[in-house]
Amino acid sequence: MAAVAAVLCLTSATVALLPASSSAVTGPGGTTVAEGGHTVRISRTEYGVPHILARDFDGLGYGYGYAFAQDNVCELADHVVTLRGERSRFFGSDGEPGEGEVQGSNLASDTYYSGQLHAGTVRQLLANKAPLGPTTELRRMVEGYAAGYNRYLRDTGVDHLPDPTCKGQPWVRPITALDVWSVVYDVNRVTATVPLVPDIGDAKPPTTTSADGKETEASSAAATLATATATATATDIATATATDIGSNGWALGRDATRTGNAMVLANPHLPWAVGYFRLYQVQLTIPGVLDVSGAGLYGTPLVEIGHNRTLAWTHTASDAEHASVYALKLAPGDPTSYVLDGRTVPMERRSVPVTVRGADGKLKTVERTLYSSYFGPVLSSGWTTTTAYAIRDANADNLRSMNTWLAMGKAQNLGQLRAAQDEFQGVPWTYTLAADTSGGTYFTDSSAVPHLTDAQLAHCTLPNDEGPTALDGSTSACAWGSDPDALVPGVYGPSRQPKLSRTDYVANSNNGPQYVNPEAPITGLPGVYDTDPHLDGRAQLGLDMIAQRRDGTDGLGAPGFTESTLRDSMLGNRVRSAETGRDDIVGMCRAHPSLTATDGTQVDVRQACTTLARWDTRADTTSRGIVLWSTFYNRLLDGGPPDTWRRVPYDxxxxxxxxxxxxxxxxxxxxxxxxxxxEFAARDLPVDVELGAVQKWDGIPLPGCDAGCFDVVEASPESGTGTPTAGAFGATFLMTVELTPDGPRAHTLLTYGQSANPASPHFSDQTRLFSSKQWVMERSTPAEIAGDPALEVTTLRR
Incomplete structure (x- = not known):
């Protein structure tokens, strides 16, 4: 890619024409894009949303990388340090960990990621031609993205960055296209391998004693660690892989809306403070080629949830399995060999050098070892002299996700979206819910799911009394199979994936595929897709909300959805656990005004009872009763199986x-x-405290809850204030879009704003909107963008 000395021109509210050759096209904001030049335009509308206009994919990536760096340079710089295996170099082995990683795990993290680089994992995947490897367009876009990020860094200077988090820091450096692809690869494996990175990086065999009394296979220090981790239970590994992701997603067809136009609701639930889980809103336009609006995960160069003129889609976290843990039967006397089909197989060992900064600031190199098996990387947890565990990730060879999302962004209808997913098979771990201007809707789980039959699961799943739930790794009969139409071995192909097309609706709240529309249950799927019909309260509430809107019994007016009532439904802050059980609890506490606590203390609950009786069962910021209810409900969930204390058990x-x-x-x-x-008394909180007093981001009250709310939010009063232990989780990028014959009408809300920089005006500006249930009208046409009084335009010539 040609690099560039260029002109940077910033205007506000006015629309400056870019230099043009004799052939030009008009793009958003009235911009003229030179066909013979290399110009990129970044038009920022209210709340800092960038609209990138370019004539080719190099330029589109360049503009996107530059715009993202303006808002979040520190976030990507920090992530790149992790992916290069350099945290110990800059922060020390026990220093500041990467976002989402275990404290003190830098050495383990660096061991894993340095091993990936030395093995050339991502480079090997890049060497493949499409569809296994990236398309030419995407390669150019990623090259441009890295160059645009670097351009911002060069123009601004590390010592003058606006974010104090990384201003002047030596770890902020230019990035490469390989760094961006490494981000993509990590995102694809974030529900399986990535949470286990410290466990893989720290894996060491237990110490054994030879006949002459000498220790072998591990040093004394390593033996201590191995002993400490050898007693792992199912909870240890399950906790590591239970990544905080979730979502609500609806696609409403012509039979469910008042206008007859299809609509889509996007409501992903993700951690607010973890960089690789944060979403960034953008519009990407190459006139006549691509025009897509929506949001993508930090550091990825595309829109992953969004819409174009005729098609809209969202994703929810799939309930299917995307990895398998295998129990390895170790060879007697040799904890680094395992038995497979009666043969002894040595584990693969890879020596990895890691650079570590000592307390004195000096650098030294530490040699580490990674262990792997036929079934994948070996884990530290549970490694004894007889058993070890390995993780096989269905996305271990997936660099195809960006191919899929680019093709989806170009698709003009549901048929083309389905063809894009079938061709590239790159969606890593989510369901897809979509609609188009025909008024139809579509649901699928096209994610990478291990090809395990029900018979295999029944035969191969081992008891988990003393370890994690795992498959038998001593026989290849328990290995993954494959389908003829699968691009890669080991996963189910498109012909076996759950799919449903409807003209009323498809909806999902992280439940299995069976009841995305109860009028057309999806059945007959392999068990790894999780066809358990037991819906949780949020999934039931979502289906209730759709049914009540369709018949007009939800208090929002005449039957049928409009885009306005879709927004009102999303932020209605209903709480199903309270709607179906609050009166039971009020009756209980009126009959028993004094109750016995766990410690035997008699507790007067009369004031609490009055609070719950007066509560409107909503989770608005001003609601009094929701905080008490959430505390009660979550304590009850922690106390045992819910069916045993339900008034009406599961049927x-x-x-x-x-x-x-x-x-x-x-x-x-x-x-x-x-x-x-x-607990309220101990915290000196009144039982009728308002939700907004205890749930905040950057001091701004937040609605929503974690006790059966549709609008999921979990936060503390310190969230968003830089306190390391205070985080938030839940609603992130909200989008409602109606696909009209005249083009899409959309509203969005990025709950934490466009920037992770606390000094940015866009750090929490949209949080204030979220707090007061306000939305941002999306601007996507040239006239809408040009008409924004807050318009700021950056023109880059490359």
């Missing part, structure tokens, strides 16, 4: 309405309320 014949309610005479229910009231 397979009534999956949409059971379980529900609370048995007020159950001691656990009474104890949970007493404990909640006791």
């Amino acid at each position: 397979p014949a009534q999956p949409l309405t059971t379980p529900r309610g609370f048995n007020g005479e159950d001691p656990r229910v009474q104890r949970a309320l007493a404990d909640a009231v006791q």
Whole structure:
């Protein structure tokens, strides 16, 4: 890619024409894009949303990389340090960990990522031609993205960066296209391998003693660590892989809307403070080639949830398995060899040099070892002299995701979207819900799912009394199979994936595929797709909300969705656990005004009872009662299986309405309320405290809850204030879009703003909107962009 000395021109509210050759095209904001030159235009509308206009994919990536760096240079710089295996070099082995990683795990993290670089994992995937490797357009876009990021860094200077987080720091350096592809590869494996990176990087065999009394295979220090981790239980590995992701997604067809136009609701739930999980809003335009609006994960060069003129889509986290843990039967006397099909197989060992900064500031190189097996990397947890565990990730060879999303962004209808997913098979771990201007909707789980039959699961799953739930790694009969139409071995192909097309709706709230539309249940799927019909409260609430809007019984007016009532439904802050059980608890505490807490103390619950009786069962920022309810409900969930304290237990014949309610005479229910009231007293909080007083981001009250809310939000008063232990989780990029014959009408809300820089005006400007249930009208046409009084335009000539 040609590099560039160029002109940087910044204007505000005015639209400057770019230098043009004899052939030109008009783009957003009235810009003229030179056909014979290399110009890129970044038009920022209210709340800092960038609209990137370019004539080719090099330029589009260049503009996107530059715009993203303006807002989040530190976030990507920090992530690149992790992916290069250099955290110990800059922060020390026990220093500041990467976002989302375990404290003190830098050496383990560096071991893993340095091993990936030395093995050339991403480079090998890049060497493939499309569809396995990136398309030519995408390669050019990624090259441009890296160059645009570097251009911003060069123009601004590390010592003058606006974010104090990384201003003047030596770890902020130019990036390469390989760094961007490494970000993509990490995103694809974030529900399986990535949470286990410290476990893989620290894997060491237990110490054994030879006949002459000498220790072998591990040093004494390593033996201590191995002993400490050898007692791992199912919880240890399950906790590491239970990544915080979730979502609500609806695609509404012509039979569900008042206008007859299809609509889509996007509501992904992700951590707010973890860089690789944060979303960035953008519009990407190459006139006549691509025009897509929406949001993508930090450091990825495309829109992953969004719409174009005739098609809209969203994703929710798939409930399917995307990896398998295998239990390796170790060879007697040799904890680094395992038995497979009766043969002894040595583990693969890779020596990895890691540079570490000592307390004195001096650098030294530490040699580390990674262990791998036929089934994948070996884990530290649970490694004894007889057993070790390995993780096989269905996305271990997936660099195809960006191919898929680029093709989806170009697709003009549901048929083309489906063809794009079938061709590239790159969606890593999400369901897709989509609609187009025909008024139709579509659902699929096209993610990478291990090809394991129900018979294999029944035969190969080992008891988990003393270790994690795992498959038998001593026989290849328990290895993944494959489908003829799968691009890569080991996963289910498109012909076996769940799919549903409807003209009313498809909806998902992280439940299995079976009830994305209860009128057309999806059945007959392999068990790895999780066809358990037991819906949780949020999934049931979402289906209720759709049904009640369709028949007009939700209080929002005449039947049928409009884009306005879709927005109102999203931020209605309904709480299903309270709607179906609050009255049970009020009846209980009126009958028992004094309850016994876990510690035996008698607790007066009369004021709590009055608070719950007066509560409107909503989770608005001004609601009084939701904080008490959430505390009570989550204590109750921690106390045992919910069906045993429900008033109406789960009934397979009534999956949409059971379980529900609370048995007020159950001691656990009474104890949970007493404990909640006791906790409030200990925290010196009134039981009727407003939600917004205890749930905040950057000091701004937040709606939503984690107790059966549709609008999921979990936060503390310190969230967004730089306190390391305070985080937030839940609603991130909200989008409602109606696909009209005249073009899309959309509203969006990026709950934490465009920038992770606390000094940026876009750090929490949209959080204030979220707090007051306001939305941003999306601007996507040239006239809409040009008409924004807050317009700022950056013109880059490359």
